[in-house]
Amino acid sequence: TRQIELIAEWMRVGFIHGVMNTDNMAISGETIDYGPCAFMDAYDPATVFSSIDRQGRYAFGAQPRIAAWNLARFAESLLTLFDDDADKAVAFAQERIDAFGERFRAAWVAMMGRKLGLLSAREDDGALADDLLAWMQRKGADYTNTFVALGEGEGAGEAAPFESEAARAWLARWRARLAIDGREEESRALMRAANPAIIARNHLVEAALRAASDHGEMDAFNDLLAALAKPYDMRPGLERYRALPEPHERIAATYCGT
Numbered sequence: 001t002r003q004i005e006l007i008a009e010w011m012r013v014g015f016i017h018g019v020m021n022t023d024n025m026a027i028s029g030e031t032i033d034y035g036p037c038a039f040m041d042a043y044d045p046a047t048v049f050s051s052i053d054r055q056g057r058y059a060f061g062a063q064p065r066i067a068a069w070n071l072a073r074f075a076e077s078l079l080t081l082f083d084d085d086a087d088k089a090v091a092f093a094q095e096r097i098d099a100f101g102e103r104f105r106a107a108w109v110a111m112m113g114r115k116l117g118l119l120s121a122r123e124d125d126g127a128l129a130d131d132l133l134a135w136m137q138r139k140g141a142d143y144t145n146t147f148v149a150l151g152e153g154e155g156a157g158e159a160a161p162f163e164s165e166a167a168r169a170w171l172a173r174w175r176a177r178l179a180i181d182g183r184e185e186e187s188r189a190l191m192r193a194a195n196p197a198i199i200a201r202n203h204l205v206e207a208a209l210r211a212a213s214d215h216g217e218m219d220a221f222n223d224l225l226a227a228l229a230k231p232y233d234m235r236p237g238l239e240r241y242r243a244l245p246e247p248h249e250r251i252a253a254t255y256c257g258t
Helices: 002-013 060-082 086-098 100-115 125-139 143-152 165-181 184-194 202-215 219-228
Strands: none
Touching: 002 060, 002 100, 060 086, 060 100, 086 100, 100 125, 100 184, 125 165, 143 184, 165 184, 202 219
16 A cells, blocks of 8 residues: 555656665565666656666556555565465465556555546546547656646646647547536645656756756756755746756756766
């Protein structure tokens, strides 16, 4: 349950751990040893930044699957404590591991519901979220800015252009779904609380590191840290932290020690 809650929160903010092997999970449900971590810009579940992840094992969308795999390895180490009968011990563990997928999906749908401002739970909410993400992937839409733009109303802004027929059709479904709850201000407040306006974008982190390591200048680091201290508060003067990287600023890989 703790791992499910943790990874759903990672995915809420577009976080990629990068090296989520068995020794980097804890029963406390905390994020540990995330050296080559990164935040996603354009939405793609296959996004990988970790320089050591050459096959996408720890990609953004693979994080739930690898968590279940890690938990299965953990269960194997505990089999002798579950039951003296080996078959019963395996069955006991397998039943719980098999429940991971359904439980994660429920937590993920609830999390996405908050990002979309849904104040109640309905059966088709998961499909609504899935369809938005599918459009975002086709469009190459920025994960963070798209949800912020939705919260600001009608997907306004260059960060999330909803001008296509498919996007307008989805917006109509979403607005109809919000109307079922019928409390627009509460929905907007829920979205503002669930969708950070500012994340530690890779090019900003790289620029801060370079300024500090190459020139001993800490202003970029301190300014970024101050902005990230209130990530849900889009204050005047911080627009640059929502800007996407220029082609020459894009980061292809992150490393242990970042």
